[in-house]
Amino acid sequence: MSVAALRRRIAEALEGLGADAGLVGRRGLPVFGEAARLHCVGLGADGRDKFLAPLAARAWQAMSAAAAAEQVELLLVSAFRSFDFQHALIRAKIAKGRSLDEVLRVNAPPGCSEHHSGRAVDIGSRGIAPLEEDFERTEAFAWLGANAARYGFGLSFPRENRYGYLYEPWHWCWHRRST
Template identity: 50%
Template sequence: MAKGRYARLWARLGIPADYPRTRGLPLQREAPRLVLVARAPDDGKAIRLAPRAAAAWRRMQAAAAADGVTLLPLSGFRSVARQTAIIRGHLARGRPLADLLRYVAAPGCSEHHTGRAIDIGSPDERAHFEASFDRTREFRWLRRHAGRFGFRLSYPRRNPHRIGYEPWHWFFVGRLARR
């Protein structure tokens, strides 16, 4: 069950109190420290990650570049307040909550809160945050190499969290995977 502020917040948004349990999504702590890794290509806003995730991201991005692949950072840390604003905005535009929760984690459950999640795009893609990212050379490179840098794809097709397929969303697990 949701504790404290999340229970009240979710009740105001219409999110069931058992959301984390039924979706298998743990509550995530907001990162206490963040570093700038880039500026968003669309609006120039800061993309920040936790220090260890930022260092791993830089190593991964450099390795991809050495292979002739450009990994474009699109988004990183997102506060609980920002996640709440995103959900409220969609609800205000009439998007049904059940549909919305297939693509946006409830505030408190987003990996972006940790500063260890990064959304990655391709400079050749016209529309970011689309499933078609999985047809890019950037995605193919990530599938082959991201684990070496400690990143994993969080929401593959048919994931147990019932979050829609997000080939752009990668999470730093905090350890380097073996080859």
């Protein structure tokens, strides 16, 4: 899908949600096409198969194995997500009574999630709720802070990030081939 077609699809989805279609431009949100190829990286914390783009999959496997070798467990909470899945996720939250504004601080609009690219992972740790700020107090987070860059992964949404998303210590995105 071309970027122009993707932008039209995003605008339609936002209108359907009752959101202002200009919000992507206003917040300067990058858009992400869906990964063309995906590799299964095994079961996630929810017991379902998880998928990443081939190079990101290899980097994730190397990184999680290196952490495990140091007795640090990186739980894979979420990896590739499709446009339609993201759209359904947002609709489900609104159906539960959350306001659209609030949801869009936490979830990227469909078409704007790094998870579409197959390069982003949400990482959890045993004993704490997934996708909560508490993750920053875990050994897993400390390990990632010290080591993730070596595997090409970076924290996408630090505190006060320029996109207007909440701080997401669990969300890491692969940006380059590991060295």
